[in-house]
Amino acid sequence: MLDILFYVFSAVTLIAALLMVLSPNAVNGAMCMIVSFVGTAAMFVLLEAYFLAILQVLVYAGAVMVLFLFIIMLLDVDKGECGFLKDKLTLASSFVGFALIAVLVCSAFAGANHLPEPGLMPVLENPTGSGAGIPFTTSSKSFGYSLFTKYMLPFQVTGFLLLAAMIGVIVVSKKTEEGK
Amino acid sequence: MTVGLNAFILVAGLLFAIGFLGVILRKNTLVIYMSLELMLNAVNLALVAFSRYNNTMDGNLFVFFIITVAAAEVAVGLAIIVALFRRRQTVMVDHLNALSR
Numbered sequence: 264m265l266d267i268l269f270y271v272f273s274a275v276t277l278i279a280a281l282l283m284v285l286s287p288n289a290v291n292g293a294m295c296m297i298v299s300f301v302g303t304a305a306m307f308v309l310l311e312a313y314f315l316a317i318l319q320v321l322v323y324a325g326a327v328m329v330l331f332l333f334i335i336m337l338l339d340v341d342k343g344e345c346g347f348l349k350d351k352l353t354l355a356s357s358f359v360g361f362a363l364i365a366v367l368v369c370s371a372f373a374g375a376n377h378l379p380e381p382g383l384m385p386v387l388e389n390p391t392g393s394g395a396g397i398p399f400t401t402s403s404k405s406f407g408y409s410l411f412t413k414y415m416l417p418f419q420v421t422g423f424l425l426l427a428a429m430i431g432v433i434v435v436s437k438k439t440e441e442g443k
Numbered sequence: 444m445t446v447g448l449n450a451f452i453l454v455a456g457l458l459f460a461i462g463f464l465g466v467i468l469r470k471n472t473l474v475i476y477m478s479l480e481l482m483l484n485a486v487n488l489a490l491v492a493f494s495r496y497n498n499t500m501d502g503n504l505f506v507f508f509i510i511t512v513a514a515a516e517v518a519v520g521l522a523i524i525v526a527l528f529r530r531r532q533t534v535m536v537d538h539l540n541a542l543s544r
Contacts, residue, residue: 265444265446266444266445266446269444269446269450273450273454276454276458277454277457277458277461280458280461280462280481281461283465283474283477283478283481284461284462284464284465284468284469284474284478289471289473289474292474292477293477296477296480296481299458299481299484300484303458303484303487303488306451306454306488306491307488307491309444309446310451310491310492310495311495312491312494312495312503312506314503315487315491315503315506315507315510318507318510319487319510322510322513322514323480323484323510323513326514327480327513327514327517330517330518330521331473331476331477331517331521334473334521334524334525335473337525338473338524338525338528338534340471340473340528340533340534340535353467353468354468356467357464357467357468358464360463360464360467361460361461361463361464364456364459364460364463365456365457365460367456368453368456368457368459368460369453371456372449372450372452372453372456373449373450373453377449378448378449378452380447380448380449381448381496381497382496383444383495383496384496384498397499397500398498398499398500399494399495399497399498399499399500399503400500405500406500406503406504406507409500409501409504410504410507413504414504414508417508421508421511421512424511424512424515425511425515427515428515428516428518428519429518431519431522432518432519432522435519435522435523435526436522436525436526438529
């Protein structure tokens with residue numbers, strides 16, 4: 264049952280991503296992107312990372328894509344780009360590059376000589392406490408343990424990064440006198 | 444679930460390849476930016492799969508940080524695109540060639 268779900272969700276994710284890349288209308292592309300993100304969140308659920316699945320839907324499919332849609336509709340940029348499928352040289356070279364990566368990925372991870380395949384280990388429902396290596400758990404409590412013990416410095420740096428990004432956005436989007 | 448690690452990494456790799464296709468094919472800066480997000484997302488999927496099959500929490504924490512950084516990056520990038528549009532009235536990369544003239 265879960266196997267069928269995996270195939271369905273991976274197909275939805277890949278097809279939506281491809282439609283996003285190939286759709287000439289940027290708003291349609293953003294909609295396909297939301298579908299792709301939700302498909303990825305579903306695969307996170309299959310991997311039993313429930314907290315990240317919720318975070319993916321909230322942050323990516325929610326906040327980030329709403330911001331994208333807002334900017335796309337604000338700028339109304341769809342006029343200039345109907346002809347990206349007409350440039351034969353760019354089209355051919357892009358698809359050759361895509362095919363090279365796809366063949367590389369398929370030969371490395373599918374077929375006869377793929378990577379070694381570890382089995383799924385049973386998942387703990389509850390973390391046992393702090394330690395050197397925290398085993399994979401389904402509860403979001405283990406995120407708290409890790410964030411405030413092993414990853415304390417990255418956590419602080421990320422907070423500072425968010426502050427820097429906020430100030431940077433305000434500075435960049437401020438109207439200057441000589442700009443207009 | 445009998446689906447192995449290789450299947451998840453295969454999907455993540457193909458997702459990354461599609462994002463790469465978008466980056467080199469499209470002319471619209473906003474769509475290029477969305478394709479970059481798609482590539483980040485593919486890396487997230489690979490990290491979560493590795494974390495689950497190796498039975499450690501570290502990959503999940505990395506994804507947590509990647510999501511945070513991606514949100515900050517989107518905010519700054521879209522502000523830059525809006526500033527660019529305000530100055531040049533276009534966001535197509537083939538019109539933004541002032542440095543090569």
